[in-house]
Amino acid sequence: MRSWVTLLCALIVVVTVPGLAGHASAQASDLRFPQKVEAGTAFSVSTTGSGSATLYIIGPGDTIRRVVHLGESISFGPDDLHNAGHYVAFLVSGSSTQNAQFEVTASHQAATLSFLAKPSRLPVNLPNGVSGVAYVFDIFRNLILQPQQISFELSDSSGRAQIRSATSRDGVAWVKMNSAAKAGPAQFQAEVASVRNKRVIQQVPGDPCSIRMTAHGLGQKDKARVALETEPVRDCNGNPVPDGTIVTFTETYQGGQSMVDVPLKRGVAKTELPSHNGAVISVASGVVMGNEIRWSGGL
């Protein structure tokens, strides 16, 4: 894309500069630019001849027009060329034109790091569940294509950390890491040189594990109903399952059934159902079954 833009700009210059058309392609290239220039560095280019001329430089996102004196060096400051890419230069003097092509490369000094961490929320204990992708840029937001050593660190809420490093290739480095066994926000950090970028990964409890409930009659309050309550629901790593998780109580009795979906509140789910002597009451959450109770205290 950039090369097309460059060519288009060059074409515009050729058409708009009087006397340039028909000569540019025929002129030998005496303009001696370095083949590669690092973005943000100062450099100079020598010229030959006498009198004044106009220098045009066209590159990705940069266009420079400068009147120069032939025979003197043309100096470029650190801020003159900062977008990496392919550049074309034309030196126009009367009917003669000299041209040159050169590359501006990204600075080797990393200045910013764009860090993509996916997903932002995942269950605990998931192997290779977290992926981190880092893009290294210089101070001018040019992607640094030279290999860079990038360090990735994923630390869970208890402070335990997994550290991996990866070498960037064409400006990109990525890793995959395991989610921790402990639920909570995890800090995921990428670092190159002294540049860091941090993301937060929410590590959430997995499926409930061994759901247990108890049942008791309501006594004089309401003899026709049975109160059901789970013990605090945890996943298989001991993390409390978050409030709002649905627990389903099902009561099956001769010729009928009652059920209710109850959200966990403060770690437990509790409800009341009609009391039937001999009813079998079961509890489940999602696809995980809990214990069963045969109720013998009903009407």
Next chain:
Amino acid sequence: MTGSRLLGIILIIATVVLVVMGTIHPNQSGAMIADSRARLIGSASSPQDAVNNLMQQIGRRTWEAAYASLANKGEFTETEFVRDLNGNYGSLRSYANLDGFDSQPLRASGDEAQVRARMRWASVVGIFEDSRDLRVVRNGSQWEVAWPIVREAKVPPQVIPVNYLRWDVVYRGAEDDWGAQDVEAPHVRIIAMHPVDRGGGVVILGEVLNEDVVPAFVTVKASLLGSNGSTLATEDSFDKISHILLPKQVSPFRIDFRNVRLSQVDSVRIQPSANLVAASADPVIGIEGQKLTPLPDSSLTGSLVNQSGQVVNVAHVIGTFYDNKGQIVWVADQYPSRALLPQTPVPFTISLPADVSNKVGSYRVVASTYSSSRFQ
């Protein structure tokens, strides 16, 4: 010439005769309820006439006249009568119109008769039926209906403590770095799927689970693929699903394809999609006293009990029916027409096709709710 003149005279006479007949014996069927123009309401000289007259008044919402015509108006107020028919608390009935009715005499004696009135109410979610067995009594030369009032339960003044739990979502901002994360969409999973050939079409039955820790707005889309991989049809579950699934909640879904035979289908592509939404964990609805009614009125009946303190305007009940091997054989639903008041049972009936009724070994019912005072 003579023949055509004779034909013209016959047509004129026939038209006049039909107009006279129509005036003397107007059609009393419920199909005329939608006509907003005032109609002649005949005298209640028979029990069925009395019922038909009452139904027409109900259809036109002339509550005062309908109430005045009742034999037992001393037993309840006009407001209670209107609430019985028209609902309250923004329930489905509040926005329904009587679309039609049938009246069927059950028994009759000299001074008393019983007539079954089947009212068909048109609502935003379709037609629902309300069947009442009406006692009709003679009062002089006229018959009057004794209305079987269904009084709305009154919830005693009380305080119901509820620890409300809800999820709010903050999405990434426009000014965030392009690498900054957004909140992750919920993860949902199809845990059962069964295509069946039915009624000249294909029906996809299944269940979807929200396996995440956040609420999800779920839709399920299915495509039927032919043997050459071409798409035969694509449909979604529309309202045969509970769209808002809280963490670890399971909803059945049913997707109907008309005019496609199962023999044409090589494979089925199911695409569940889930969006993160703000939601509330309340109200909790108990589904009690579920009972299968065998043929000929095969259905699943039960009652919904709102265990929270908030009024639920409209509830939606969806039943999943399994055979003895645990495979889904049908998914059906119903919208009860009355609002769910706190701690007050509201009956529901999910009709089952006759051929499915024999196969049902077990079932599972879920209820979703809509409250005007709630964001969800």
